Amino acid sequence: MKALFKRSLQNTEIPGLVLLVVLVVLFSVFSNGIFVSTENLRGILGLLPEIGIVAIGVAILMIAGEFDLSVGSTFGLVPMVMVVFMSHGWGFAPAFGVAMLIGIGIGLVNAFVTLRLGIPSFITTLGMLFMMRSLTVVISGGFPPQIPSDVPRWLFTDYFGPGNFLRASFVWLVIIAICASLMLSRSNFGNWIKASGGQVAAAAALGVPVMRVKTICFAGCALLAGFAGVIQSLRLNSVMSSTGDGMELQAVAASVIGGVSLVGGIGTVFSAIIGALLIRVIDNGLVLTRTDPNWFKFAVGALIVFAVVANSWLQRLGKSVRVAG
Amino acid sequence: MSSEASAVRGAEAGDDPIISVRDLHKWYSGVHALQGIDLDIQRGESLGLIGDNGAGKSTLINILSGVYPPSSGTIVFDGRPVRIRSPKEATRLGIETIYQYNSVVPSMSIARNLFISREPLRWSIGGFGLIDTKRMHAEATRALSDVGLHLRSPDAVVSELSGGQRQGVAIARAMHFKSKVLILDEPTNHLSVKETNKVISFVRGLKSQGVTGIFISHNIQHVMQSCDRVVAMARGKIVADCRVADVTMDELVSHL
Numbered sequence: 001m002k003a004l005f006k007r008s009l010q011n012t013e014i015p016g017l018v019l020l021v022v023l024v025v026l027f028s029v030f031s032n033g034i035f036v037s038t039e040n041l042r043g044i045l046g047l048l049p050e051i052g053i054v055a056i057g058v059a060i061l062m063i064a065g066e067f068d069l070s071v072g073s074t075f076g077l078v079p080m081v082m083v084v085f086m087s088h089g090w091g092f093a094p095a096f097g098v099a100m101l102i103g104i105g106i107g108l109v110n111a112f113v114t115l116r117l118g119i120p121s122f123i124t125t126l127g128m129l130f131m132m133r134s135l136t137v138v139i140s141g142g143f144p145p146q147i148p149s150d151v152p153r154w155l156f157t158d159y160f161g162p163g164n165f166l167r168a169s170f171v172w173l174v175i176i177a178i179c180a181s182l183m184l185s186r187s188n189f190g191n192w193i194k195a196s197g198g199q200v201a202a203a204a205a206l207g208v209p210v211m212r213v214k215t216i217c218f219a220g221c222a223l224l225a226g227f228a229g230v231i232q233s234l235r236l237n238s239v240m241s242s243t244g245d246g247m248e249l250q251a252v253a254a255s256v257i258g259g260v261s262l263v264g265g266i267g268t269v270f271s272a273i274i275g276a277l278l279i280r281v282i283d284n285g286l287v288l289t290r291t292d293p294n295w296f297k298f299a300v301g302a303l304i305v306f307a308v309v310a311n312s313w314l315q316r317l318g319k320s321v322r323v324a325g
Numbered sequence: 326m327s328s329e330a331s332a333v334r335g336a337e338a339g340d341d342p343i344i345s346v347r348d349l350h351k352w353y354s355g356v357h358a359l360q361g362i363d364l365d366i367q368r369g370e371s372l373g374l375i376g377d378n379g380a381g382k383s384t385l386i387n388i389l390s391g392v393y394p395p396s397s398g399t400i401v402f403d404g405r406p407v408r409i410r411s412p413k414e415a416t417r418l419g420i421e422t423i424y425q426y427n428s429v430v431p432s433m434s435i436a437r438n439l440f441i442s443r444e445p446l447r448w449s450i451g452g453f454g455l456i457d458t459k460r461m462h463a464e465a466t467r468a469l470s471d472v473g474l475h476l477r478s479p480d481a482v483v484s485e486l487s488g489g490q491r492q493g494v495a496i497a498r499a500m501h502f503k504s505k506v507l508i509l510d511e512p513t514n515h516l517s518v519k520e521t522n523k524v525i526s527f528v529r530g531l532k533s534q535g536v537t538g539i540f541i542s543h544n545i546q547h548v549m550q551s552c553d554r555v556v557a558m559a560r561g562k563i564v565a566d567c568r569v570a571d572v573t574m575d576e577l578v579s580h581l
């Protein structure tokens with residue numbers, strides 16, 4: 001019993017979950033129940049996959065001990081590449097495939113510069129943030145290309161299910177979350193990710209192929225960011241040169257609020273999703289309660305600080321709970 | 326010490342070296358860190374390696390554990406000439422190394438720590454697969470009790486353990502995977518006296534399990550308490566090599 005209490009105190013997902021419940025209750029009360037109406041939940045869950053999928057990749061990379069600040073730019077560049085190819089007469093499938101490969105390529109460049117040239121990933125990916133954003137603007141040719149009407153939207157953004165409650169993108173989020181979560185918590189590769197981020201020297205000395213593990217995480221993170229960018233572009237029916245602007249900080253915020261450690265080694269896929277959901281809930285709740293939307297960033301910032309402070313406090317409290325040996 | 330001299334030493338100790346190093350050199354760009362090391366380490370002995378900071382102790386064991394390649398020289402392991410290209414390869418040969426800080430990952434559970442990169446898998450494709458958590462848990466419990474480490478549960482996070490217990494986890498790992506040679510690089514630094522004694526008793530225990538131990542420390546007393554033989558290094562060379570029973574601490578210190 002005491003051991004269970006101790007473990008739940010030290011579960012880094014707890015502050016995020018508690019905040020989520022508190023905010024849902026507050027917003028429901030202050031919006032006279034509109035917040036929990038089917039129509040509103042449908043809206044929240046419709047947008048969640050975009051930030052959720054990005055946050056999963058960012059969180060796993062953070063657990064591996066590295067950052068990707070270029071996900072927002074990848075989120076814009078990948079769908080832009082796809083649309084530009086399609087405007088040159090390519091079909092959806094090949095354009096989508098090439099765009100995804102470019103996403104992976106961005107991740108591999110991040111990995112190469114960081115791991116082989118020994119540059120902190122914070123710097124590498126900050127550089128890539130600017131470079132990929134600039135490329136997005138350049139290849140857009142200054143005006144947003146049209147997305148043809150015959151793309152398979154049913155596969156990405158169309159509503160389905162009873163009352164058309166969910167978007168197809170939600171299924172993608174669920175599939176990716178389950179696979180990523182199993183990989184991280186149950187596979188040997190997940191063990192290597194946590195070891196690489198938790199104590200890189202020990203991981204290497206014990207035979208974990210640290211370079212390869214981190215490279216795969218960089219590539220996967222960029223791939224997911226590009227995929228999420230495609231989903232958003234199909235939902236909005238256009239790509240702009242600003243698509244994904246600021247997404248990198250929201251994704252890092254989501255991970256941190258959900259309990260992923262900034263120094264690596266600690267966190268879960270579920271953390272990233274809780275964090276992403278919190279951000280969507282705040283965004284939506286502020287609108288519904290007619291709060292000045294300019295408070296959005298203030299609220300996200302406050303959540304970050306609160307979540308990290310609460311987590312470190314709970315860790316210490318948990319440590320002080322003595323469990324009989 | 327010349328290679329003939331160390332061969333003579335080996336003969337005294339019942340000549341059955343598990344590791345033989347000949348004329349080993351290591352350059353780090355400008356630094357000549359190992360300057361022709363000749364050393365025979367006998368099967369089942371526990372060898373203490375002492376010397377001041379910068380003497381080259383860590384460099385020697387980093388080469389034996391596959392972290393760095395030597396610049397020149399040969400290593401014979403278990404009768405065969407070997408090139409140890411990576412830590413993984415060292416582990417495969419049966420050489421396990423425990424470092425002062427990086428022997429465990431604090432953010433992970435004890436069980437997961439014990440099996441990093443050697444997880445028991447339920448199934449796998451191309452080396453990736455699902456961990457058999459039940460088996461991992463059971464084997465972890467056994468591995469811990471085998472070295473006399475009685476912890477609440479192998480699911481506890483390593484960051485909650487004391488420094489001595491963490492070294493115990495690393496030693497349990499080496500024992501569980503039946504390593505032939507266990508190298509401990511300064512395992513007692515920054516440990517309390519009580520924990521140091523625990524680690525020293527672990528090192529003593531190696532012998533009864535038939536494991537060859539290399540114990541690096543700049544604390545001569547710790548070495549004399551737990552080893553059969555002491556090798557002293559200074560400035561990249563071996564400057565003394567004697568049985569613990571035959572020397573006093575003052576004689577050893579005079580070599581450094």
Ligand SMILES: Nc1ncnc2c1ncn2[C@@H]1O[C@H](COP(=O)(O)OP(=O)(O)O)[C@@H](O)[C@H]1O
Pocket residue numbers: 353356358376377378379380381382383384385
């Ligand atoms: N990775 C390295 N790069 C460059 N020089 C090193 C490196 N590791 C050790 N050295 C140098 O090699 C010499 C021996 O160091 P080391 O083997 O760590 O000694 P010890 O473990 O006995 O204190 C020292 O002069 C040290 O500065």
Ligand SMILES: [Mg+2]
Pocket residue numbers: 382383384
């Ligand atoms: Mg050293």
